[in-house]
Amino acid sequence: MSATTATEVAIRPFRFEASQSDLDELRRRLQATRWPSKELVKDGSQGVQLATIQSLCRYWATDYDWRKAEAKLNALPQFQTEIDGVDIHFIHVKSRHEKALPLIITHGWPGSVFELLGVIGPLTDPTAHGGKAEDAFHLVLPSLPGYGFSGQPPEVGWGPGRIAGAWAELMSRLGYSRYVAQGGDQGASVTDAMGRLAPKGLLGIHLNLLSAFPTAVQAAIFAGYFPAPEGLLKRLAVAFVAAGADKEPKAANATAAVFRRGYLVEQGEHPQTVGYALTDSPVGLAAWMLDHDPDSYEKISRLFLDGAPTGGLTRDHVVDNVTLYWLTGTATSAARIYWEETQGILAALKSGQAPPKLSLPVAFTVFPNEIIQAPRSWAEKVYPNLIYFNEAGTGGHFAAWEQPEIFSEELRAAFRSLRSGR
Amino acid sequence: MSKGKVETVTRPPTSTSDNIRPFRVNVPEEQLADLRRRIAATRWPERETVADDSQGVRLATVQELARYWTDYDWRTCETKLNALPQFLMEIDGLDIHFIHVRSKHENALPLIVTHGWPGSIIEQLKIIDPLTNPAAHGATGSDAFDMVIPSIPGHGFSAKPTSTGWDPLRIARTWIELMRRLGYTRYVAQGGDWGAAITQLMGVEAPPGLLAIHTNMPGTVPDDLWQGVQSGAPAPAGLSAEERRAYEQLHDFFADHVAYAVEMNKRPQTLYGIADSPVGLAAWMLDHDPKSYELIARAFAGNPGGLSRDDVLDNITLYWLTNTGISSARLYWENKFGFFNVQGVKIPVGVSVFPDELYEAPRSWAERAYPKLIHYNRLPAGGHFAAWEQPALFSDEMRATFRSLR
Numbered sequence: 001m002s003a004t005t006a007t008e009v010a011i012r013p014f015r016f017e018a019s020q021s022d023l024d025e026l027r028r029r030l031q032a033t034r035w036p037s038k039e040l041v042k043d044g045s046q047g048v049q050l051a052t053i054q055s056l057c058r059y060w061a062t063d064y065d066w067r068k069a070e071a072k073l074n075a076l077p078q079f080q081t082e083i084d085g086v087d088i089h090f091i092h093v094k095s096r097h098e099k100a101l102p103l104i105i106t107h108g109w110p111g112s113v114f115e116l117l118g119v120i121g122p123l124t125d126p127t128a129h130g131g132k133a134e135d136a137f138h139l140v141l142p143s144l145p146g147y148g149f150s151g152q153p154p155e156v157g158w159g160p161g162r163i164a165g166a167w168a169e170l171m172s173r174l175g176y177s178r179y180v181a182q183g184g185d186q187g188a189s190v191t192d193a194m195g196r197l198a199p200k201g202l203l204g205i206h207l208n209l210l211s212a213f214p215t216a217v218q219a220a221i222f223a224g225y226f227p228a229p230e231g232l233l234k235r236l237a238v239a240f241v242a243a244g245a246d247k248e249p250k251a252a253n254a255t256a257a258v259f260r261r262g263y264l265v266e267q268g269e270h271p272q273t274v275g276y277a278l279t280d281s282p283v284g285l286a287a288w289m290l291d292h293d294p295d296s297y298e299k300i301s302r303l304f305l306d307g308a309p310t311g312g313l314t315r316d317h318v319v320d321n322v323t324l325y326w327l328t329g330t331a332t333s334a335a336r337i338y339w340e341e342t343q344g345i346l347a348a349l350k351s352g353q354a355p356p357k358l359s360l361p362v363a364f365t366v367f368p369n370e371i372i373q374a375p376r377s378w379a380e381k382v383y384p385n386l387i388y389f390n391e392a393g394t395g396g397h398f399a400a401w402e403q404p405e406i407f408s409e410e411l412r413a414a415f416r417s418l419r420s421g422r
Numbered sequence: 423m424s425k426g427k428v429e430t431v432t433r434p435p436t437s438t439s440d441n442i443r444p445f446r447v448n449v450p451e452e453q454l455a456d457l458r459r460r461i462a463a464t465r466w467p468e469r470e471t472v473a474d475d476s477q478g479v480r481l482a483t484v485q486e487l488a489r490y491w492t493d494y495d496w497r498t499c500e501t502k503l504n505a506l507p508q509f510l511m512e513i514d515g516l517d518i519h520f521i522h523v524r525s526k527h528e529n530a531l532p533l534i535v536t537h538g539w540p541g542s543i544i545e546q547l548k549i550i551d552p553l554t555n556p557a558a559h560g561a562t563g564s565d566a567f568d569m570v571i572p573s574i575p576g577h578g579f580s581a582k583p584t585s586t587g588w589d590p591l592r593i594a595r596t597w598i599e600l601m602r603r604l605g606y607t608r609y610v611a612q613g614g615d616w617g618a619a620i621t622q623l624m625g626v627e628a629p630p631g632l633l634a635i636h637t638n639m640p641g642t643v644p645d646d647l648w649q650g651v652q653s654g655a656p657a658p659a660g661l662s663a664e665e666r667r668a669y670e671q672l673h674d675f676f677a678d679h680v681a682y683a684v685e686m687n688k689r690p691q692t693l694y695g696i697a698d699s700p701v702g703l704a705a706w707m708l709d710h711d712p713k714s715y716e717l718i719a720r721a722f723a724g725n726p727g728g729l730s731r732d733d734v735l736d737n738i739t740l741y742w743l744t745n746t747g748i749s750s751a752r753l754y755w756e757n758k759f760g761f762f763n764v765q766g767v768k769i770p771v772g773v774s775v776f777p778d779e780l781y782e783a784p785r786s787w788a789e790r791a792y793p794k795l796i797h798y799n800r801l802p803a804g805g806h807f808a809a810w811e812q813p814a815l816f817s818d819e820m821r822a823t824f825r826s827l828r
Binding site for chain 1: 464465466467468470471472477478479480481484582583584585586678679680681682684685686687688689690691692693694695696697698699701702703704705706708709745747748749752755
């Protein structure tokens with residue numbers, strides 16, 4: 001963050017209007033898609049099924065209207081500001097309630113600010129959504145560097161730690177001196193890093209994914225479970241599982257399975273390689289983004305095959321998000337965050353340096369269909385100052401997107417105790 | 423695409439077996455125009471943020487490949503292929519494509535050579551003449567081979583399986599049947615990459631006519647080291663210098679260069695982008711292993727080694743025109759066998775170690791892996807695509823390996 005002082009600190013209003021030629025070109029490509037042969041199985045075990053992606057493609061090329069998504073975004077106060085050399089895009093919605101608590105929520109991969117639109121109403125205007133005025137939040141929803149309308153970092157180093165620093169600067173630039181932070185998926189890594197950075201004003205964090213694999217793994221390694229301080233995610237997974245398998249076999253197996261997901265290994269190792277196909281083929285991009293985890297894939301697949309929405313998740317939601325990646329050409333830059341994260345872990349392992357302790361208050365919600373049902377014992381181990389732990393009744397990896405009401409209620413409950421005593 | 427159009431050929435099939443049809447490649451002009459259109463319309467990502475290939479295939483390399491691809495002439499490759507006797511034979515419900523070149527020498531030894539991924543029969547074209555017509559290549563007629571070069575199911579002009587189960591063992595058994603139907607009662611087999619896996623399984627099956635096998639990517643890692651090398655454990659004490667080097671080569675490969683294989687093993691169908699984007703397919707295929715990537719990147723930077731730009735594009739274009747990016751990837755999904763560990767081949771085996779292969783199998787491991795090791799040699803040059811990169815060295819290795827079996 002040393003460059004910050006020299007940075008242009010202006011905050012500029014932002015609107016986006018895709019050019020008609022870009023939208024026409026997208027439709028042209030969708031219609032010209034060359035398909036592979038059908039998978040040889042009757043389930044999702046070989047990857048995204050042809051019928052699902054063809055149905056998505058049909059909807060995308062015919063009925064879908066990006067202008068509606070654009071209008072939804074442009075109805076919100078959006079801004080860009082340059083931090084650490086990268087233009088950061090964010091939505092900033094202030095509550096009308098005076099004592100609202102500022103909250104920065106970070107999306108993940110393959111998500112975007114679109115994941116979070118459903119929680120803006122409930123969190124900024126709780127009285128209209130069955131909540132109380134004293135539960136209100138001011139919301140800051142940034143796009144990760146390399147994602148959506150944020151700039152694509154032209155250099156290495158933009159892992160979760162550097163992003164956390166940028167978010168702290170953003171909140172300070174917005175004049176927030178007391179605030180909280182939330183994240184799932186990559187957003188959880190960034191939010192965890194913010195907690196460790198503990199910038200002035202950050203009161204606590206909430207996570208809906210145990211992002212602190214690296215921390216837990218490093219703990220396992222330093223405890224002697226792991227033979228050598230080198231290697232990649234796969235080896236980290238081995239160590240992680242070794243550290244907890246005896247006590248929490250279900251969660252440990254789920255964790256190990258995460259590290260065997262193709263997208264994660266590819267994006268961690270060679271994001272540029274897969275980026276060419278994803279940047280050139282909209283259907284290739286959509287399929288890659290659908291294949292995040294079995295639960296969300298099943299839900300999205302049903303949307304397109306049966307038209308059955310899951311919670312708040314609709315076909316438009318899914319296609320809005322994919323179209324944002326397409327129009328901004330960010331498949332490769334978004335994938336690169338996995339590479340950055342991997343490099344960061346390797347560097348930490350090599351240096352033997354433990355990450356800074358996270359002593360700020362941490363709240364955690366487990367959604368039942370999340371990739372890993374993090375046991376309370378793991379959360380407690382990673383976050384000694386765990387102020388809140390709850391298992392929500394329903395919801396999966398894209399919790400805010402699928403279940404905005406439940407997600408909002410979790411945030412109200414998680415942060416309630418941090419509002420007092422100001 | 424539809425497969426190449428079948429036309430009559432002047433050369434009759436050389437076997438009395440049933441169900442064999444001559445095959446020629448004839449890609450409709452419209453498909454070539456569509457390919458050129460797609461390449462020209464490529465939407466590019468931004469450049470990698472590093473000054474090396476540590477984030478994958480570099481933008482400058484793929485852009486140079488794409489530029490050359492629009493000048494490139496597939497018809498030259500097609501003519502080369504159609505100058506060779508090619509056939510389709512239905513085996514186990516699937517049309518198998520193969521090149522079948524008989525030597526003019528009477529006592530030629532039949533040899534079936536199998537390609538791998540991301541390869542094809544294109545890898546083997548340069549060794550056909552040296553092996554079938556050795557006298558023209560500084561060797562003697564007594565070293566001649568009759569050659570059978572099949573396309574793996576789901577690859578090139580072989581059909582794509584429509585049900586599961588086409589794993590390397592089933593392919594090995596199909597090859598045995600192919601050789602039987604061609605009337606070969608005494609033959610040998612060779613392969614690298616998938617071809618090595620398939621050829622070794624042919625060796626394990628040990629059908630009566632199979633005299634010996636040769637591989638340039640042998641499975642020699644001892645059982646007690648196999649788990650450690652995959653999971654990233656450091657090399658144990660007590661290894662010789664050669665063994666330690668081999669261990670570390672594989673160790674690094676599993677750590678940094680297996681993502682493509684993990685994706686194809688877990689989620690081959692998800693790779694829709696490589697069916698829809700020629701440049702996406704090319705980049706995916708270039709990212710096999712660091713040494714072959716460097717070799718290919720140098721070729722497109724104007725400094726070709728064992729592979730020319732046309733070599734590389736012949737192969738990629740074959741994948742594109744047959745739309746086999748995903749059907750070929752499915753072999754990783756099917757596979758349950760290890761590439762580098764001991765498979766239990768009891769018949770005679772020859773091993774050639776090329777220096778830029780994924781690992782350099784030590785003689786000590788090869789001797790333990792193959793109780794009847796009839797040939798072991800370390801070559802001065804060549805890598806993963808040995809036959810393609812170093813056809814003369816590779817042909818010499820075939821002659822030396824199989825000489826004693828004639």
